Amino acid sequence: MHSHDFQIPIGPQHPALKEPESFLLTMHGEKITSMTVRLGYNHRGIEKACEAQSYIQDIYLIERVCGICSHSHATCFIQAIEEIAGLAVPKRALYIRTLIAELERVHSHLLWLGVAGHEIGFDTLLMYTWRDREVVMDILALLTGNRVNYSMNTIGGVRRDITAEQKQEILKATDTLEERTKYYIQIATEETTIIKRLSGVGMLLYDDAVNLGAVGPTARASGVDRDIRRDDPYAAYGELKFNVITDKHCDVYGRAVVRVLELMESYKIIRQVLADMPEGPITVKAPRKIPAGEALSRYEAPRGEDVHYVKANGTDRPERVKVRAPTLANVQVVAHMLKDRYLADMPIVIAAIDPCFSCTDRLTSLRDSDSGSKNYMTWPALRSYSIEWHRKQGIDFSDLNKKFKVPGN
Amino acid sequence: MIRPGRMIIQVLRSLFKKPATSLYPFVKTEMPDKFRGKLKYYPEKCIGCMLCMKDCPSDAIVIKKVGEKKYIAEINLARCIYCAQCVDSCPKDALESTKEFELAKLTRDQLKVVISEETQSSSEPKT
């Protein structure tokens, strides 16, 4: 650190961030020399809370991991449960899940485009995209009963069926949205001030994207051809035809291009789903108690690969739930992309990974405000507390401890 | 063609368009049929199986037995997350989602609603 360098705290409260998270920038004039990220302001203890509730209750809790990709998290979680329980989900239910997933992607990407506009001071783009996003929000409310937390999934299927009239409504909305998206593609690729602010900013080369483990549109804009929908098909994606959009720009402009082109793919998928949707039941009877077993489920959320791990032990409650939201994979990439860039690029580079910090935070570290010490609880004390807590839930770890010869037991 | 001010035509056209904003408190929005709003409870249909209580993710509903085959429901609207799982869980269709969504009240107590056969479908606050 030179004598002229100074530090700027971006967050936990800052207009560029829609959620509390802390970035500490070391600046040399207008240039950023380094950046540190501190996560944990939004830790809500969701994983632990899941262990204390039944699977049905967990669906609604998991759905609230994220407001924007609520369907992604719920579907990812339910897929894991269905795999453990060995349920054969009806085809119609899978198609409906795919439909909601794509509608969600449309609303998430349109939202991103508006936020990106706002971050570079282009508020008109924000107002226009969010106005048009209302069309897809209305469709989601029509299909599921709510605009944000759709609650469409249940174990073994979906909760609501789709009627012929609703199909017509969706097709109509898709046409409107497609026309508007074409307009936004034109704006994003032809407006000088937008291109000036986006191209060459937040460079992430192919190798760096792979090494740092970037996911979703952030990785695809660096030429990493990776999409769970195609690579590990779930729901009805195995039977649908679509392209995985990649781009060679490697910058924020590329990420914008990938997202707007993905919108066009989503409309294609929505039309296919509506045309091919088979008749039949929408749910199978699911047991309340899920047999012992474990499963890892992957899902291509609008922001990238979402991973859920569920371990069942034969009761009606999961023994362990692990959620890895896509932002966690992308957040280290931000620090890399901002190195030696201007302060003015900070908001758009952070926004370019479409961050969702509340979904990301799985732990928080507390510090004693007087001494600065991190030791609130010693490690053995935490262990014995945890073993006692699990014993009350009916899970005994003492055998396990003997087996692995854990010191101190 | 790349040039500055690409949006100018649309922007000027908006000048003569009606604003997209919905003037909410003055113009009421009609909710879709499947909307998950405030719960409606039919005490005469209830068999007291308590499945709704068991499945509720937020402990918002309590069914109490008040007499022979007579039940009341205490719904805490502040706790309810409007997922309508109880509606799905109920084997006798004694619960139903309505389109009502303007549920703000001045105190927490006013959000606790007791529905019995006497006050059926009314939403008077508990005193």
Next chain:
Amino acid sequence: MANVLFNILIFPGFLFASVFSLTAEYVDRKLCAKLQNRVGPPWYQPLADFIKLLAKEDIVPQQADSTIFTLMPSIAFTATLTAFFCIPLWQTQSVYPFSSDLIVVLYLLTIPTLTFFLGGWYARSVFSMIGAARAIIQLFAYEIPLFLSILAPAMLAGTLSLSEMTVFYSHHPWLVLLNLMNFAIALVALLGKLEKTPFDIPEAETEIVAGTFTEYSGRLLAFFRIAIDMEMVAGSSLLAAVFLPFGFNLGPALGFILYLAKVLFVVALLSLARTIFARLRIDQMINLCWKYIAPAAFLLLVVDLIVKGFIVK
């Protein structure tokens, strides 16, 4: 004496200028909302904001230089108000005309930016200091094109007095067309001066919170805001007087309405620019101003001088 007091306090001074700048802010915000397909604020919104800010607590940060911090808003306000007296509004004469008042007006309109710098710098918060530094960097970028673009019509008229310029152009109305390009350049520079998108770099919300004004609150912020509004009106009036110099002999009533229309037209052009561009970075802004706008302004100055040599005399 009574006449002077009336001029300073009521018309066209403090009261009229304040009301008109709040109106201009309303027009700017409403038009911006309409262009973005929104409803926009009601007519009393700028006044309500002002009154609300007056009622709020003034907070002076502990580490700030409290004298400079509290003094700057009133200096900004006074400077723009003073500029107002030297600009011809609806007559060929301004309220207090004197020779070479054009230069005084331009310098008075520079003072607000300097107060933004000093107020932000002495607030001693990182965001304010970055905002302050950006404000002063931006000043050097737009000030030259603004001066050059206003100097060209003055050269053509052969005077540095605004009142004499308006007289000259009412005699040679067709020469106004020659200055249309200068008008465009002056508009761009005015956008920079008023710190509006695409040049709202010193107060870029998503980057440095509110830049200079991050630490300001209450009455001090209210005065800064009304000073910015007044700067918008004074700047627009100056542009109207220099580049739209027609209709000065219509009499007080019609002339006054025409004056309002001219200023609001300039304000409308500013709001339109605000809606169709993204914010530039400070390096891009300086590039734009020094590489394209300043040379263009210089070229137009030369053109005006040549025209003056051939046609006028």
